[in-house]
Each structure stands twice: as C-alpha cells, then as structure tokens.
Amino acid sequence: MKELVRVPPERFGTKLEETVMDILKRGYDYRGRQEGGYEGRLHPELGMILAVTKIVDIEDGRVIPGDGAAYHPTTFEMLVFKPELHEIVDGEVVEIVDFGAFVRFASFDGLVHVSQLTDDFIVYDKKRGALVGKETRRALEVGDRVRARVVAVSLNPEKTKESKINLTMRQPALGKFEWIMEEKQKAKKKEK
Amino acid sequence: MKLTKYEKARIIGARALQLSMGAPPLIRISEDMLDPIIIAIKELEKGVIPISVRRRMPEKKLLGEEE
Numbered sequence: 539m540k541e542l543v544r545v546p547p548e549r550f551g552t553k554l555e556e557t558v559m560d561i562l563k564r565g566y567d568y569r570g571r572q573e574g575g576y577e578g579r580l581h582p583e584l585g586m587i588l589a590v591t592k593i594v595d596i597e598d599g600r601v602i603p604g605d606g607a608a609y610h611p612t613t614f615e616m617l618v619f620k621p622e623l624h625e626i627v628d629g630e631v632v633e634i635v636d637f638g639a640f641v642r643f644a645s646f647d648g649l650v651h652v653s654q655l656t657d658d659f660i661v662y663d664k665k666r667g668a669l670v671g672k673e674t675r676r677a678l679e680v681g682d683r684v685r686a687r688v689v690a691v692s693l694n695p696e697k698t699k700e701s702k703i704n705l706t707m708r709q710p711a712l713g714k715f716e717w718i719m720e721e722k723q724k725a726k727k728k729e730k
Numbered sequence: 731m732k733l734t735k736y737e738k739a740r741i742i743g744a745r746a747l748q749l750s751m752g753a754p755p756l757i758r759i760s761e762d763m764l765d766p767i768i769i770a771i772k773e774l775e776k777g778v779i780p781i782s783v784r785r786r787m788p789e790k791k792l793l794g795e796e797e
Contacts, residue, residue, distance in 0.1 A: 548752030601781060606747035 539584075540613045544573050545599065547606045555593055558612055562590045576616065578645075580693060580701065585620025586645045619644045621688050621703055626712075631682045634669055636662040639678055641686060641705055648703035650686060655707055656717075676717060683715045737783050738774065745779050746770040756780075 546566075549557050565575020576587045592615040599608030621627070621644075629643030638651040652660045655678065658671035668679040678684075690704035707713040711721070733741070749755060749766035756778040759769055773779050 546751065547748040550748065551754040598782075601744045606744070606749075606751040606753070 539616055540611065543596075543610045543612045544568065544605075545608045545610060547608075550608070554596060554610070558596055558610060559590065559593055562593075562612070562614060581618065582693070584616070584618040585693070587616050587618050588645060589617045591615045591617050619646075620693075621646060621648075621691050623688055623691060625688045626685060627688060627705070628683065628685050631678060631680050631684060634662075634667050634678065634680055636664075639669060639684075641684055643686075646701070646703055648686070648688070648705040650684075650705045650707055653708075654689075654705070656713065657708060676714070678714060685712050685715065685718060687712060733783065741779060741781050741783070742767065742770045742774055744781060745773060 541562075543558050543561055545554070545557055545561065546568075561574035563575070563577050565572055567573070576590055579587050581587055594613040594615060596613075597611040599610045602609055627641075627643040627648070629641040629648070631639050632642045632647065633640040636652075638649050639655070641648050641650055652662070652669060655669060656671050656674070656676065658673045658676070660669050661672055663670050663677070666677070666679065668677045670677045684707060686705035686707045687709060688703060689706045690702070692703070693701040711718055746766040746769070749769055755769050755773070757769065757773050757776055763769060763772070770779075
C-alpha cells in the first residue's frame with residue numbers, strides 16, 4: 539500500500555522512519571481530519587486493518603505551498619482481515635438477543651439469526667439470557683465458543699459499527715464446539 | 731548549486747513556515763534572532779537547509795538538484 543504521509547514540522551529532527559511508523563499506526567488530527575492512524579480502521583477494499591507491519595520505502599519529502607509539513611510518499615505493509623463469503627470462522631458469543639446471537643471473531647461481530655442456529659426450533663430464554671432448542675434442549679449462552687460460516691458481508695467504512703456480517707451454524711460441523719464433539723461421537727458410534 | 735532569487739525566496743518561505751510551526755532550527759540561535767524568517771535566511775546562508783529544488787526542464791524532465 540502506498541500513501542502520502544504528512545510529517546508535521548514539529549516532528550522534524552527525529553528519526554523519520556519511527557515518526558512515519560507512528561503516524562501510520564496512531565495518526566494525529568490535522569485540521570479536524572484524521573491523518574494516518576490506519577490501525578483499527580476499515581479499508582473499503584482491504585477490510586479491517588489490524589496492524590501496520592513494515593515500512594518498505596519512504597521517498598523524499600515534498601514541500602507543498604501553504605503548509606510547512608513535509609509530504610513523504612511511503613510504501614508500507616499492513617496486516618488486514620476481510621471476512622470472505624462462505625468462510626468458516628471460530629468465535630465467541632458476546633451477546634444474546636431475542637432474534638439471535640452476536641459472535642465475535644477476529645475484529646468483527648457477526649450475527650447468527652435464531653433461524654440459523656440449529657435445525658431445532660429455538661426459544662429465547664429471557665431469564666438465562668440464552669437461546670434454547672425446543673427438542674434438543676441445547677442452549678447457547680454468552681461466552682460459548684462456536685464455529686460458524688459467513689453467509690453475508692456488508693462492510694461500511696465510514697461507520698465501522700454499522701458493518702453487518704451474517705453467520706450461520708445450521709450446517710454439519712458447525713455450531714457450539716460441544717455440539718460438534720457430540721455429533722462426532724454419535725457418528726463414531728454409528729460406525730461401530 | 732546556485733539558486734535563483736525566486737528559489738531562494740521559496741526556500742526561505744517554506745523553511746520559515748516550518749520553523750514557525752515548531753521545527754527545530756539547524757543553526758545556533760540567540761535571544762536577538764527569534765524571527766523564523768531571519769533564522770531561515772541564516773540557515774540558507776550556511777547551506778544547512780535540507781531542501782532541494784526540482785527544476786522543471788523544457789524536456790519535461792524533473793531535475794532533482796541539491797540545494
């Protein structure tokens with residue numbers, strides 16, 4: 539990734555690479571606009587930027603009329619995560635609501651709708667804050683580790699919180715880790 | 731490299747703005763010369779400003795020349 543980095547004059551005289559790295563990572567506010575600060579931001583094409591890992595090249599700075607800062611064209615590497623459609627993710631249930639469960643994986647929260655939890659009919663247990671299957675009595679609560687498949691991705695770079703990722707657990711080998719183990723053991727018994 | 735008077739003015743202007751925005755001066759400064767423009771002129775005389783001029787040549791090539 540290549541970007542023009544504005545190095546403000548008050549940071550001249552320090553080590554350029556360290557300064558540029560800090561600007562790329564943390565950024566600063568320049569006239570009400572965020573300059574740099576890529577970590578933790580959502581890139582419209584690349585996805586969530588988890589870290590700026592390496593600066594490949596910093597070219598000579600340019601002086602632009604009207605601004606005392608130096609502008610360095612910089613090439614750098616980033617670690618990004620973009621949820622792909624049909625990707626299998628492992629996550630943790632962070633919130634249970636009446637219409638489904640929110641699962642946190644990597645740097646995103648995805649929603650598993652009640653209809654996508656299991657083949658069973660799901661009842662929302664308000665007292666426990668859990669979603670319970672009517673036939674199997676299997677319950678899903680906050681803190682449970684689950685495996686799910688990404689079925690829909692809608693990222694919004696301006697408002698990271700409004701990005702929506704829909705997940706499903708209604709497929710073989712998906713769901714709460716305990717359920718997967720149970721299913722595996724069942725399958726083994728059948729073989730015998 | 732000899733600079734034209736326009737280039738000198740441009741460099742002094744850019745450097746003075748940097749100094750006024752908090753860049754550390756590259757020469758010793760005393761109490762009686764705290765004006766960023768004066769400091770910039772002194773720096774240019776001493777040849778310590780790390781700014782180079784890229785002249786646009788007729789063949790559209792950019793020449794990067796040391797100050």
